[in-house]
Amino acid sequence: MELASAVLGRAEIFEREPLDHVVARLSWRDGRLDAARAAVTAAVAAAPAGGSVYLPVSASVSADHAERRDVAQACGFALFQEKEGFWWADTGQAIPDPVGLRLEPMSRIGREPFAHVIAQCVAQTLDRTDALVFGRRQPEQWVATFLDHHASGADAQSWLYAETPAGVPVGFVGLAQRESDPAVGTIVLIGVLPEQRGRRHVDRLLLAAYRAARTRGFAEVQSLVDVANHPMTAAMLRSGADSDADPWHNWLYLISAPAAESS
Template sequence: MIFRAATADPADLDRAMAYPADGPVPALTAERIREELASDQFRPEWIWFAEDEKGEILARALWWGRADSARPLVLDCLQVRTGVADPVAVASGLLAAGHAVFGALPAYNISLPRDWRSDPVLADAVAWRREAACRAGLSSDIERLRYEWTPAAKVPVPAGKLSFREGTDEEFLDAFIRLSSGSLDQHTQNELRSMDVEQVARQDIEFYLNCPGERSWWRLAELPDGTLAGLAIPSATPYHRNVGYLGVVPEQRGQGLIDEILAEITRFHASQGADRITATTDVVNVPMAAAFDRAGYAVTEIRLVLEAPPK
C-alpha cells in the first residue's frame, strides 16, 4: 500500500476530483473541490491517496484549511473504495501518513443527517471512519448540531433586557474567563482538563480573531445597571456569516438572557445583508440548542467531530 499526497501535476488533481463519491456518507463534488483549490483552502499537499501496487486509488482524504493556514485545520472528506476488505486499516494508514507530514492531528468533521443512527448502512459507514480516526489518534468525539438562520425566520425585535457596547481586550478576556465556569461546551470542558481558565480564554479569543469576522463586531452584554451579563461575538466563515461565540455569565443564567444575546448577533448580521447565518452547538448543550430553536434557527445537519484527546 502506498500513501502519498497529490502533486501539482494536473493529472493528480484530476484523479482526486474523478474519484467516485460512492457510499452513504456525503462526499464533496468535483465542482466543490475545484472551488476550494481555487481559494487555496484545499491544496495538492493536503489531498492524499492510498494506492495499491498497480497505482489504483483505494482511498482519498481531503484536508481543509483557511487561505492563510500553514497546515490543514480539519479533515473534510475520507473515502475508501467500496469492496476494500479492511477499510479501517486503509483509512487509518492514510490518516497516519498525512498526520506525520503535517506534524499535527487535524480534527475530522463528518456531516450527517439528524437521523443517521436509524440507517444501518450509514451507521456502519460512520463506524469504520470513527475506528480509523481513533487508530490515527483522533479518539475523542463531539456531536454537534449545525443550525442555519435565513430571513424567512424574521429578524428578532430587541426585548430591552440588555444593552450592548464595545469593550476592551481586557474586558473581553475577563468575560471569556467568567463564561467558562459551568460551560456545557465539550471543547471548553476538554481544554480545561489540560489548561488553566485564562489559557483557554486566550486561545478562544485568538481563534475568533483569526476568523474572517471583524474584532469591531464584538459586544459586551450588560444589564440596565451596567452589570456584565454576557458577551456576543458575531463571526464569519469563508462561506457565510456565523453566530460565533455567545454566553451568559454564571450568576445571570436561567433568566432567558441568552435569547437576547443571540437576537443581537442575528440582528447585527441581518443589518449587514446576511441572507444566511450558520451556527453550531453540542448536542448535549440542551439550553443553547433550545435558544436556537426559539430564535428560528433550523437544524440542517449533525456534525460529528473526531479529534485528538486533550493532553
C-alpha cells in the same frame, strides 16, 4: 492500501491544535471500505504512542458521511462529540430589541472587558471540545488565542459585551463571518455568566446576534451546537433557528493510539 499499484484508500494524520492528532483527507475507491479501514488504522498507528487521535466527519462536506462514521467505529473510534447545525434566515422579519441588556461591541470597547467574562463562561461550558481545550491552557491564553482567530477585523463589530442597565456583567455573544461564505454569519461563541443563568439572557443575546447579522448584511446565520448542550439547543429553537434546514452536522471521533511496547 495499494493493490497492483492502484491506491484503494488513503488517510493522513496531522498534529493540529486544539486537538492532539487528526486523521484527515480520508478517501477510498468505490466499494472499498476495507481499504478505508486499513488506511485509518495505519494512520492511527503512525501517531505517537498513547496519544489521542481524532477523526472529524462533516455532513456538509462529505455526502458519504454515514460510511465515514462506519469506518471510524469499525476502527475502534468512539464518538467524542456530535454537533447539530442551526440555520436562521433574515427574511425581513421583526427582530425584537434585547430588552434588559446594554450591549457594547468589541470594536468600541476593546478586548479587555470580554476577557474575564469569556473565561468565566467557558470554564463551565457544555461544549465538549471547548471544555477539553480550555482545561489544558491558562484561561487568558485560551481567550487570547480564540479572539485572535474569531474576533479580528470586521468581526470585532459583532462581538457584543452584555450587561444590565445597572452595569452588572451578564455575558457576551460573538458573531463572525463564515469563512466559506461572506454572506453568512456564524455564532462562534456565546455565554452567560453562571450567576446570571436561568433568566433567559441567552434568548436576548441571540436576538442581539441576529440584529448584528442584519447590520452586517448577512442573509443568514449558521451555527453549530453540541447536542449534549440541551439549554443552548432549546434556546436556538426558541429563537427561530431551524436544525433541519441545512445539512451542517458534525461528528468528532476519538481513539487512543496504541501504547509503545515495553522492551
